[in-house]
Amino acid sequence: xxxxxxxxxxxxxxxxxxxxAENDLRPAAHDAEESHALPKKLxxxxxxxxxxxxxxxxxxxxxxxxxxxxxxxxxxxxxxGDLAATLAxxxxxxxxxxxxxxxxEEQKQEYLPKIVGGEWSPYTAAFIEFSFDFDPHAxxxxxxxxxxxxxxxxxxxxxxxxxxxxxxxxYANLNGVTQGFIVPANxxxxxxxxxxxxxxxxxxxxxxxxxxxxxxxxxxNRLGGASGHDFDLILSSMRxxxxxxxxxVANSSFEYAKNYAKExxxxxxxxxQKQAIAFMxxxxxxxxxxxxxxxxxxxxxxxxxKEDACVEAYLAFTGSVDMAMMVTDxxxxxxxxxxxxxxxxxxxxxxxxxxxxxLLGLAIV
Amino acid sequence: MTIExxxxxxxxxxxxxxxxxxxxxMRSVSREFDxxxxxxxxxxxxxxxxxxxxxxxxxxxxxxxxxxxxxSGKEKHPPIGYQLIATQxxxxxxxxxxxxxxxxGGGLGAAAVYSAGSVEQRQKFLARFNEEKPTFAAMxxxxxxxxxxxxxxxxRAVLDEKTNEWIINGEKIFVTGGDKSFTEYEKLGKGFIxxxxxxxxxxxxxxxxxxxxxxxxxxxxxxxxxKKMGIRVSDTAAISLVxxxxxxxxxxxxxxxxxxxxxxxxxxxxxxxxxxxxAASGIGVARAALEFLKEKLNENGIQIRYGLPRQKLSxxxxxxIDMDIMLKSAWLMVLKAVWMADNKKPxxxxxxxxxxxxxxxxxxxxxxxxxxxxPLGYSREFLAEKWFRxxxxxxxxxxxxxxxRLVVARQILGYSGKELR
Ligand SMILES: Cc1cc2nc3c(=O)[nH]c(=O)nc-3n(C[C@H](O)[C@H](O)[C@H](O)COP(=O)(O)OP(=O)(O)OC[C@H]3O[C@@H](n4cnc5c(N)ncnc54)[C@H](O)[C@@H]3O)c2cc1C
Numbered sequence: 001x002x003x004x005x006x007x008x009x010x011x012x013x014x015x016x017x018x019x020x021a022e023n024d025l026r027p028a029a030h031d032a033e034e035s036h037a038l039p040k041k042l043x044x045x046x047x048x049x050x051x052x053x054x055x056x057x058x059x060x061x062x063x064x065x066x067x068x069x070x071x072x073x074x075x076x077x078x079x080x081g082d083l084a085a086t087l088a089x090x091x092x093x094x095x096x097x098x099x100x101x102x103x104x105e106e107q108k109q110e111y112l113p114k115i116v117g118g119e120w121s122p123y124t125a126a127f128i129e130f131s132f133d134f135d136p137h138a139x140x141x142x143x144x145x146x147x148x149x150x151x152x153x154x155x156x157x158x159x160x161x162x163x164x165x166x167x168x169x170x171y172a173n174l175n176g177v178t179q180g181f182i183v184p185a186n187x188x189x190x191x192x193x194x195x196x197x198x199x200x201x202x203x204x205x206x207x208x209x210x211x212x213x214x215x216x217x218x219x220x221n222r223l224g225g226a227s228g229h230d231f232d233l234i235l236s237s238m239r240x241x242x243x244x245x246x247x248x249v250a251n252s253s254f255e256y257a258k259n260y261a262k263e264x265x266x267x268x269x270x271x272x273q274k275q276a277i278a279f280m281x282x283x284x285x286x287x288x289x290x291x292x293x294x295x296x297x298x299x300x301x302x303x304x305x306k307e308d309a310c311v312e313a314y315l316a317f318t319g320s321v322d323m324a325m326m327v328t329d330x331x332x333x334x335x336x337x338x339x340x341x342x343x344x345x346x347x348x349x350x351x352x353x354x355x356x357x358x359l360l361g362l363a364i365v
Numbered sequence: 366m367t368i369e370x371x372x373x374x375x376x377x378x379x380x381x382x383x384x385x386x387x388x389x390x391m392r393s394v395s396r397e398f399d400x401x402x403x404x405x406x407x408x409x410x411x412x413x414x415x416x417x418x419x420x421x422x423x424x425x426x427x428x429x430x431x432x433x434x435x436x437s438g439k440e441k442h443p444p445i446g447y448q449l450i451a452t453q454x455x456x457x458x459x460x461x462x463x464x465x466x467x468x469x470g471g472g473l474g475a476a477a478v479y480s481a482g483s484v485e486q487r488q489k490f491l492a493r494f495n496e497e498k499p500t501f502a503a504m505x506x507x508x509x510x511x512x513x514x515x516x517x518x519x520x521r522a523v524l525d526e527k528t529n530e531w532i533i534n535g536e537k538i539f540v541t542g543g544d545k546s547f548t549e550y551e552k553l554g555k556g557f558i559x560x561x562x563x564x565x566x567x568x569x570x571x572x573x574x575x576x577x578x579x580x581x582x583x584x585x586x587x588x589x590x591x592k593k594m595g596i597r598v599s600d601t602a603a604i605s606l607v608x609x610x611x612x613x614x615x616x617x618x619x620x621x622x623x624x625x626x627x628x629x630x631x632x633x634x635x636x637x638x639x640x641x642x643x644a645a646s647g648i649g650v651a652r653a654a655l656e657f658l659k660e661k662l663n664e665n666g667i668q669i670r671y672g673l674p675r676q677k678l679s680x681x682x683x684x685x686i687d688m689d690i691m692l693k694s695a696w697l698m699v700l701k702a703v704w705m706a707d708n709k710k711p712x713x714x715x716x717x718x719x720x721x722x723x724x725x726x727x728x729x730x731x732x733x734x735x736x737x738x739x740p741l742g743y744s745r746e747f748l749a750e751k752w753f754r755x756x757x758x759x760x761x762x763x764x765x766x767x768x769x770r771l772v773v774a775r776q777i778l779g780y781s782g783k784e785l786r
Contacts (some may be wrong), residue, residue, distance in 0.1 A: 279771075
């Protein structure tokens with residue numbers, strides 16, 4: 001059957017997240033970006049909505065079951081509020097979800113109850129590397145097995161909350177295959193930059209560089225245990241999460257632009273009454289819908305273990321990245337000169353909107 | 366409700382059959398009929414008609430039972446009538462967009478009766494499509510001076526109270542299937558055309574009504590069949606109406622002008638139902654072109670490396686991947702629009718959005734495919750160039766891309782036609 005309506009539970013979650021995005025995140029986004037700080041209360045409130053908790057079974061301390069579809073629905077709603085806050089709220093997922101998807105039984109028991117049992121706590125993951133052709137399947141960070149230990153070497157960038165993290169998953173190249181490794185804080189050889197990353201957008205999110213200089217961890221810390229795991233499943237979950245977040249950010253820009261266009265006068269009428277503006281809005285709305293549906297379908301295919309799920313996730317990610325740029329650019333255009341002024345919300349959305357190709361791995365469902 | 370993308374069984378079941386038809390009855394003669402404009406593909410017409418009858422079908426008109434009205438059985442299946450039709454149209458247009466228009470049945474004419482007519486009128490005018498001979502119907506809205514601006518049509522209908530007949534005068538152009546619907550061919554059953562006319566020119570939209578004119582009616586003349594860039598096998602007629610007399614009951618909807626503009630709403634309701642179907646046809650052509658491109662690339666040892674970061678892809682790979690994204694997402698938009706229609710959810714915005722998207726996607730993809738294939742794309746040895754010519758129409762009829770942008774923009778802005786022209 002084809003069906004395009006979230007179920008009741010999903011709708012309730014979306015409503016709750018949507019309210020948080022509208023009432024809490026949107027008003028806070030500007031100051032958070034300018035002051036380079038996210039209020040702790042804001043993040044805690046988002047955490048209490050229980051997106052991650054609801055995706056972890058009771059046996060590991062959660063209260064639900066993972067559904068990629070539910071995940072993308074909720075993430076889109078939250079990202080409508082603010083990208084930086086959304087990524088902060090769900091940073092612990094970067095650690096917990098791969099363990100849920102691919103971890104060994106011991107790894108699940110050791111970490112999941114701890115993470116979902118209490119308040120938001122900094123668990124994170126290090127994935128992105130500082131090269132123009134960063135390729136998830138050809139990482140430059142290496143892992144080698146030596147005397148029953150894995151030795152990690154390399155450099156990771158854009159690692160959220162690395163400074164305070166209790167543990168992180170570090171992705172590395174093990175004989176040509178990407179694998180995750182669980183590295184607790186204070187492991188010898190793990191160096192975290194003092195300074196935060198400075199990026200075009202996302203300045204509210206504390207991100208750090210992580211250096212790995214002969215970091216040694218027990219073999220059992222490989223994600224999935226001795227036999228490792230299927231990385232593509234994790235990568236696809238990252239891709240659809242990024243796609244969903246991109247749709248949310250684009251939709252935010254669209255909403256601001258639409259409302260502004262109905263207020264702003266020029267040449268004796270509202271600018272929205274000019275086709276040049278109205279058609280841009282119609283196209284923005286159309287492209288947002290197109291990528292939303294593609295993301296839903298990819299998520300559904302992942303949930304249902306369809307053969308082409310990973311290709312579909314790749315397409316949803318790739319398409320959403322372009323869409324987010326197109327839509328957020330037009331958001332600024334519709335505001336005109338006022339769009340260029342940081343007091344107005346659309347320029348931040350455009351800076352964030354450019355980030356999706358390089359920010360893969362900062363969200364997962 | 367839920368979010369689900371599992372292709373329903375009835376749709377899966379028809380796909381193999383449709384593909385066979387598309388390959389053996391359509392593709393095989395695509396070129397021949399493209400080069401012999403205005404000749405009728407009789408083999409295809411007759412085959413499709415008997416095939417549809419054998420399946421107890423009603424042409425491609427939505428069947429009440431599939432729309433859930435008659436489902437009395439134990440298991441209640443969700444209605445999928447429009448979904449079935451959209452997937453059929455996509456598959457047939459993958460075969461040949463022009464020949465899809467030569468599918469016997471009511472086409473846009475029946476769709477107008479369906480949306481604007483009463484239950485009795487539906488029964489009276491639509492039953493014929495199930496009879497022995499293949500039968501056609503067409504819809505005449507466009508005039509030389511009124512295309513996108515349908516409210517400015519000049520064709521008039523005046524009631525002759527003595528005979529209780531409507532007298533219709535006007536000029537209609539670009540009538541798809543007008544010839545097969547009106548001209549009396551021995552191999553065809555008696556068809557009709559639905560003519561939009563005004564019963565009160567001053568009332569504007571409120572005065573617009575659709576009238577059923579049976580084939581052979583005196584005063585109707587087919588002046589010419591247009592020669593076109595593409596979909597050449599589909600006839601596009603120019604029709605003049607001079608003192609055409611038809612029975613009073615042939616008006617669809619109310620015969621008087623009320624304050625509400627029911628007539629125009631009838632036309633718009635037709636579009637909400639048919640725009641996703643036009644979108645589906647555009648996607649069929651685009652899929653044909655993209656699959657052909659992939660086949661040729663494959664023959665030349667070029668594999669598309671899905672999953673690689675963009676920076677590592679070749680230009681051709683990037684283009685193909687972008688086309689995959691366009692095609693898949695456009696198709697999902699069509700599915701959502703018809704799913705809404707099946708579930709009786711108002712879908713004006715979704716219907717127009719999927720038409721915008723499909724119009725863009727099918728023209729872009731077919732243009733790109735010809736470009737990438739180079740001489741192979743431009744040569745008439747292959748069908749890529751034909752698909753390029755065919756696809757363009759999907760961004761024009763049933764509301765141009767611009768008109769659909771207007772519809773969407775008005776909806777999202779909450780504007781009337783006056784506020785956003
Ligand atoms: C092959 C073919 C088959 C057809 N079949 C049928 C049929 O079966 N029945 C039928 O009734 N008609 C049919 N049509 C007609 C078709 O629906 C019209 O051609 C179409 O609606 C556009 O009208 P037009 O050609 O008069 O263009 P115009 O309305 O003159 O438009 C010209 C250009 O102006 C743009 N434009 C117009 N108004 C606006 C506006 N308000 N804002 C911005 N841009 C605007 C249009 O988008 C277009 O780009 C068919 C046409 C063709 C070519």
